[in-house]
Amino acid sequence: NKPYVFITRKLPEETLKNLYEVAEVSMWPKEEEPVPRERLLEEVKRADGILTMLSDKIDEELLTNAPNLKVVANFAVGFDNIDVDTATKKGIAICNTPDVLSDTTADLTFGLLMATARRIVESAQYIQEGKWKNWGPLLMAGTDIHHKTIGIIGMGRIGQAVAKRATGFEMEILYHNRSRKEAAEKELGATYCSFEELIEKSDYIVCLAPLTPETRGLFNEKAFKQMKTSAIFINASRGDVVDEQALYHALTNGEIQAAGLDVFQNEPIGADHPLVNLPNVVAIPHIGSASVETRMVMAELASRNITNVLLGKKPEAIVNEMVLT
Ligand code: GLV
Numbered sequence: 001n002k003p004y005v006f007i008t009r010k011l012p013e014e015t016l017k018n019l020y021e022v023a024e025v026s027m028w029p030k031e032e033e034p035v036p037r038e039r040l041l042e043e044v045k046r047a048d049g050i051l052t053m054l055s056d057k058i059d060e061e062l063l064t065n066a067p068n069l070k071v072v073a074n075f076a077v078g079f080d081n082i083d084v085d086t087a088t089k090k091g092i093a094i095c096n097t098p099d100v101l102s103d104t105t106a107d108l109t110f111g112l113l114m115a116t117a118r119r120i121v122e123s124a125q126y127i128q129e130g131k132w133k134n135w136g137p138l139l140m141a142g143t144d145i146h147h148k149t150i151g152i153i154g155m156g157r158i159g160q161a162v163a164k165r166a167t168g169f170e171m172e173i174l175y176h177n178r179s180r181k182e183a184a185e186k187e188l189g190a191t192y193c194s195f196e197e198l199i200e201k202s203d204y205i206v207c208l209a210p211l212t213p214e215t216r217g218l219f220n221e222k223a224f225k226q227m228k229t230s231a232i233f234i235n236a237s238r239g240d241v242v243d244e245q246a247l248y249h250a251l252t253n254g255e256i257q258a259a260g261l262d263v264f265q266n267e268p269i270g271a272d273h274p275l276v277n278l279p280n281v282v283a284i285p286h287i288g289s290a291s292v293e294t295r296m297v298m299a300e301l302a303s304r305n306i307t308n309v310l311l312g313k314k315p316e317a318i319v320n321e322m323v324l325t
Pocket residue numbers: 054075076077078079101237288289
């Protein structure tokens with residue numbers, strides 16, 4: 001009797017080959033629509049493993065009604081959608097997809113920074129709307145990126161990959177992180193500073209910190225007031241690190257200049273979201289790791305993570321390693 005694995009979103013079959021060899025697999029057949037909560041609760045009554053998306057809530061209710069569950073493999077590096085404490089108590093392995101998406105996410109983050117600073121989206125819309133009648137000395141003039149100061153909050157693998165890109169633009173690099181990253185200081189010339197100092201000094205404030213009790217609501221009214229009025233805020237981690245009302249207020253009252261946002265407090269957001277309609281906001285739909293190449297590799301890694309746990313082997317990426325012993 002093969003173990004049973006449920007996948008909460010349609011993934012390319014070819015990325016799941018190793019999983020098919022060891023398990024009976026079933027998959028929610030839609031790519032853009034999440035599995036209904038009731039169906040997922042039904043599936044975990046018999047599942048030995050589940051491959052989940054960041055939009056699936058893997059909470060205590062679900063985990064306590066999953067008697068056979070041994071592994072949850074999240075198709076993301078972040079795992080704030082999962083109650084890891086409860087899973088650990090129940091001996092359920094929680095796996096994620098770090099490393100394989102770092103460069104891809106850093107590319108998007110830096111692209112978002114550039115698009116925001118140089119008003120690329122606004123400029124493209126300007127042409128689409130037929131407004132381009134003349135060349136002008138200050139037409140769509142934005143802000144320089146090169147030689148400015150970038151402050152990175154969350155100097156993990158993605159943060160360091162963003163810093164590496166910033167060195168090419170000869171930027172001064174500040175960072176804040178729970179722990180010092182001496183290698184990054186040496187190799188990238190990054191300077192550690194307190195959160196307060198970072199937000200006061202930086203021209204670009206880039207958040208790549210995971211969502212934790214410490215980072216929830218970190219960017220609040222007080223934080224935006226401390227930033228330069230010319231500051232550009234970029235968020236590519238999780239929406240809940242920001243108080244969106246405070247951000248809206250800061251953007252409409254000249255407390256900061258602009259924001260580039262890949263993530264939001266309540267995703268997905270609609271065209272009526274207040275932040276989306278501001279000319280100084282570039283909003284994109286949580287696509288940090290979304291290159292075709294990287295999404296394939298993430299699916300393969302998530303699939304191998306499940307296979308390895310089911311075979312009693314150590315998975316390549318596990319969040320709560322203590323459950324293995
Ligand atoms: C995406 O946000 C991820 O955590 O991988």
